[in-house]
Amino acid sequence: MVEGFRPADLREALEFRSQHPSIPIAGGTDLMVQKARGFALKPDFDKPLLFIGHLPDLQQIIVENRQVHIGAGVLLSDLIKSDKIPAVFKEAISLMASPPSRNIATIGGNICNASPAGDTLPYLYAVDAILVLKSSQAERKIPVGVFITNPGKTDLASDEILTEIIIPDKKFGVSYYRKVGTRKGMSLSKASFTGLADIENSNVTDIRIAFGSVAPTIVRSRKIEASIIRKPVSEIKTAVPEIVKKYAPLIRPIDDARSSAAYRKKVSLRLLEDFLRNLAS
Amino acid sequence: MKDSISKPIPRVDAPAKISGEAKYIGDIRFKNQLFAKTVRSSRAKAGIVSIVKPELPEGYFIVDKDDIPGINRMRTVVSDQPIFAEEEVNYIGQPILLVVGPEREMIYDIISKIKIKYRDETPIFNLDEAEEKGAVFTEYSYSKGKPEAAFQDGLKIIEDEYHTGLQEHVYLEPQGMAAEYRDNTMFIYGSMQCPFYAEGALKDVLGWGSDRIRVIQSITGGAFGGKEEFPSLTACQVAVASLKTGHPVMMIYDRDEDIICTTKRHPSIVCYKAGLDRKNQVIALAIDIKFDAGAYSGISPVVLQRGMFSATGVYNFPHLSVRGRNFMTNNVPSGAYRGFGAPQTIFSMEMLMHNLAIKLGIDPLDYKIRHLLERGEPTCTGGKIWDEVKLPEIIEKVTAMSDYRRKIQSNGKYKGVGVALFLHGCGFTGNGEQLIKGKIILKKNGGTVILKVSSVEMGQGAETCLRKIVAHTLLLPMEKVTCETIDTGLIPDSGPTVASRTTMIVGGLLRQASLELKDRWNESDNIEVSRVYRHPDYLRWDNDTFHGDAYPTYSWGANVAEVEIDPITCEIDVKKVSAVYDVGTPIDETTLTGQMQGGIVQGIGWATVEVMNPSKGKLKQHNLTDYKIPTSMDIPEIACEFIENPYEFGPFGAKCAGELPFVGAAPAIAAAVSNALSVPIKNIPITPEYLMELDKHED
Numbered sequence A: 001m002v003e004g005f006r007p008a009d010l011r012e013a014l015e016f017r018s019q020h021p022s023i024p025i026a027g028g029t030d031l032m033v034q035k036a037r038g039f040a041l042k043p044d045f046d047k048p049l050l051f052i053g054h055l056p057d058l059q060q061i062i063v064e065n066r067q068v069h070i071g072a073g074v075l076l077s078d079l080i081k082s083d084k085i086p087a088v089f090k091e092a093i094s095l096m097a098s099p100p101s102r103n104i105a106t107i108g109g110n111i112c113n114a115s116p117a118g119d120t121l122p123y124l125y126a127v128d129a130i131l132v133l134k135s136s137q138a139e140r141k142i143p144v145g146v147f148i149t150n151p152g153k154t155d156l157a158s159d160e161i162l163t164e165i166i167i168p169d170k171k172f173g174v175s176y177y178r179k180v181g182t183r184k185g186m187s188l189s190k191a192s193f194t195g196l197a198d199i200e201n202s203n204v205t206d207i208r209i210a211f212g213s214v215a216p217t218i219v220r221s222r223k224i225e226a227s228i229i230r231k232p233v234s235e236i237k238t239a240v241p242e243i244v245k246k247y248a249p250l251i252r253p254i255d256d257a258r259s260s261a262a263y264r265k266k267v268s269l270r271l272l273e274d275f276l277r278n279l280a281s
Numbered sequence B: 001m002k003d004s005i006s007k008p009i010p011r012v013d014a015p016a017k018i019s020g021e022a023k024y025i026g027d028i029r030f031k032n033q034l035f036a037k038t039v040r041s042s043r044a045k046a047g048i049v050s051i052v053k054p055e056l057p058e059g060y061f062i063v064d065k066d067d068i069p070g071i072n073r074m075r076t077v078v079s080d081q082p083i084f085a086e087e088e089v090n091y092i093g094q095p096i097l098l099v100v101g102p103e104r105e106m107i108y109d110i111i112s113k114i115k116i117k118y119r120d121e122t123p124i125f126n127l128d129e130a131e132e133k134g135a136v137f138t139e140y141s142y143s144k145g146k147p148e149a150a151f152q153d154g155l156k157i158i159e160d161e162y163h164t165g166l167q168e169h170v171y172l173e174p175q176g177m178a179a180e181y182r183d184n185t186m187f188i189y190g191s192m193q194c195p196f197y198a199e200g201a202l203k204d205v206l207g208w209g210s211d212r213i214r215v216i217q218s219i220t221g222g223a224f225g226g227k228e229e230f231p232s233l234t235a236c237q238v239a240v241a242s243l244k245t246g247h248p249v250m251m252i253y254d255r256d257e258d259i260i261c262t263t264k265r266h267p268s269i270v271c272y273k274a275g276l277d278r279k280n281q282v283i284a285l286a287i288d289i290k291f292d293a294g295a296y297s298g299i300s301p302v303v304l305q306r307g308m309f310s311a312t313g314v315y316n317f318p319h320l321s322v323r324g325r326n327f328m329t330n331n332v333p334s335g336a337y338r339g340f341g342a343p344q345t346i347f348s349m350e351m352l353m354h355n356l357a358i359k360l361g362i363d364p365l366d367y368k369i370r371h372l373l374e375r376g377e378p379t380c381t382g383g384k385i386w387d388e389v390k391l392p393e394i395i396e397k398v399t400a401m402s403d404y405r406r407k408i409q410s411n412g413k414y415k416g417v418g419v420a421l422f423l424h425g426c427g428f429t430g431n432g433e434q435l436i437k438g439k440i441i442l443k444k445n446g447g448t449v450i451l452k453v454s455s456v457e458m459g460q461g462a463e464t465c466l467r468k469i470v471a472h473t474l475l476l477p478m479e480k481v482t483c484e485t486i487d488t489g490l491i492p493d494s495g496p497t498v499a500s501r502t503t504m505i506v507g508g509l510l511r512q513a514s515l516e517l518k519d520r521w522n523e524s525d526n527i528e529v530s531r532v533y534r535h536p537d538y539l540r541w542d543n544d545t546f547h548g549d550a551y552p553t554y555s556w557g558a559n560v561a562e563v564e565i566d567p568i569t570c571e572i573d574v575k576k577v578s579a580v581y582d583v584g585t586p587i588d589e590t591t592l593t594g595q596m597q598g599g600i601v602q603g604i605g606w607a608t609v610e611v612m613n614p615s616k617g618k619l620k621q622h623n624l625t626d627y628k629i630p631t632s633m634d635i636p637e638i639a640c641e642f643i644e645n646p647y648e649f650g651p652f653g654a655k656c657a658g659e660l661p662f663v664g665a666a667p668a669i670a671a672a673v674s675n676a677l678s679v680p681i682k683n684i685p686i687t688p689e690y691l692m693e694l695d696k697h698e699d
């Protein structure tokens, strides 16, 4: 028998979580689909549900010390409306699901679902987002890329809740985002590309590149990024083939019902190329 | 034009649907009702060695082939599919038995304990394999002129091949059916297009007369052919279950289950051998059509016939031979789907003409115009184009609306424009209407009139249009004209709601009956007028040789599609579709425009995003996460216009309209993509994955 608990506040939620094996449920847009068993049947939950979508503690967006603190329960639609969220991140979010789904789905759910096709993830990887995980006893901070370990797998402990996502309050001089889905709405990514950069005095001073849906987790390489930083933009154009070549082995997509590995790889590298060429011009 | 029949009125079915009051089959509950769930084959082709059933808790039942009192076959064109599998299964998803009982949880538990042992056999998964093994259900051919002699006559020969894919209907609500056996009568309720098809099937399976069977349509959403023959299967299953259990039995499919086991559009391969004379005119054409019918023949022979009789599209080729074959594979059976075989052959024909023109360095539209059929000329089956053909006017209008002539000259790379010309044969194919002999009844009851037909409302606006035809003739307000409930015990068989025949054929009968009723209006308060379909005298058809008038008349259309291809991702963005149609007289312009827009969108889906690939008989895209249809975001600007061309035997001049818009969208889009990338397009769906392979990008 599946039980559910609807806590009054975060403290109560953490208390429950420390005492019972449980499944946190926010918008339920991943969980209810994954656990559905069919018409008029109870979904397949093996542990009690802990409802957290309504908790005000998890729904704030605060800017502090040049950082944006996003509550894990913030709705995708509220992120789009907020003036504290960078435009390129909003762009990615506004291409997720559909308006009704975005009115119930949360950012925390997208992160904890840990899908390689999760569309908030490439940006969060690119800006080195830090996640705040709380239990009734403790709090820890961990980079998103460390938290997500495998498709659908995270480092979340059984007594923890993701409470906050911290991103830098920073606007990159250049930002580029493309999602490749099957259609314009209600479409999971076949591939996605996020590129961020700063250019000062015709030199690349910062660059972040992240690929979604083309490997078990989001692809980002600090090493390759470092090799681009400090290059004069004038040199980028000639360096494009070499950079593309460096990324190629990291892009390891699969064939599935939505697309082919060959297409995903090609399109990812073409987007990278396009981003780099745009930098140079 | 104020009182014109075309002037839009509110849809009569809209308020209940918008408010949520409308009860679809899933909203209905019966007292003491049991649920049924189907246990299906997990094998594409196998013998059933044994079925081990668990001990059933009280109140739970297993219903299978042994419970069928009559014949264990679903009645349709070819009655070859068992209601429940017997010794063998021929596709993944084939129904074997039902588990029936009060609690769905328990039903699932029972199902998990049923063990079926199979003896696997070698399946056939695609047309190539089927052709190699000679697995043919049906083969037909016909010819016109002297094709063999013509090909010997020094013509330039060009050969080509075109492919189209599976398409799922994604009707509004999944299949759902309920049976209630009471008062010595089987009552069937469900989502369906053709109550009398279900009745016929039930007669075979129960072994009863129609006096003991009542089929009642529940509110049905857009069904697109997916609820033409398939509901006969589920109706028989729940009927047998209700008979066995003594309870009402309800069976509603989940969407995934529905996608896995219900009929789809036939995948096709069409091969051409075209003979061109010195002026590059196609003088002789040999067409070889191959449809994948799936595991059972069912309704496929007639789908093939329409495909064959539409195979030359809007063109006249003096020498023609057409061969058509339905192949047997171990895929889920194909079935009726908007257009019924014609979209496949017309897509291929349109692309053949397009690609020939490009090869010859001629503008595709000009090349097509050089081959157009005209009034008085023979149809491909040697019948006659009896009525005026307004294609020149249609083409002029659609090119003006879309600025086609300028755009085809000036579009740069990645931007394309394409045109498709098409027709649709109105009503049943061949002698279908004469066989069915649709009947309607009009009943005056004081100041109101009830019309009794078996044509159903399924979101297409049939009820509005049919009532409007009667109301308009009798000069009565719409409220005074109502439709009898769709219940086979209360209505005559005016035929199934298919083949774009409802407005033209059934509406035509209603119009005649209304005129009679109008004359006799003052005779009494209770007058009944009925009509039975009569084929126009001048039409000839020989069903053995496929010679003559395959259709009483045709509706016509032209589409211009404009696309942009993303140079990096190869995604296709359909920007605009301009469409002009001749459907005789529009009975209601708003309802009709809705049909046209819907047909275009469904055609866009078929041409682009609707990818469905079976892998070893199992569909890779078996839910709506992976099988994508266009969303509102994907719908382009659609400009739609009508050219009036009243048809003598249609109500107020109306011809067929429902399937026509589906036919034109895919070839127009394919032509536009071809134009944008300067590549020949021969397959749909046109995916970015496919285009990426074609696109010569510097990488």
Ligand SMILES: Cc1cc2nc3c(=O)[nH]c(=O)nc-3n(C[C@H](O)[C@H](O)[C@H](O)COP(=O)(O)OP(=O)(O)OC[C@H]3O[C@@H](n4cnc5c(N)ncnc54)[C@H](O)[C@@H]3O)c2cc1C
Pocket: A023, A024, A025, A026, A027, A028, A029, A030, A031, A032, A033, A052, A072, A073, A095, A096, A097, A098, A101, A104, A105, A106, A107, A108, A109, A110, A111, A112, A113, A117, A118, A119, A120, A156, A160, A161, A162, A163, A186, A187, A188, A189
């Ligand atoms: C129709 C549809 C379209 C979609 N389209 C997209 C799309 O385009 N792109 C995309 O990326 N996703 C898409 N999704 C997936 C989904 O909507 C998103 O991943 C969404 O952000 C999940 O949020 P949620 O609040 O609904 O998560 P839930 O389903 O409530 O939870 C998801 C997972 O996260 C865990 N969880 C949730 N919150 C917390 C927390 N605070 N702490 C710890 N664990 C937590 C849950 O236990 C569960 O494992 C789509 C889903 C649907 C149904």
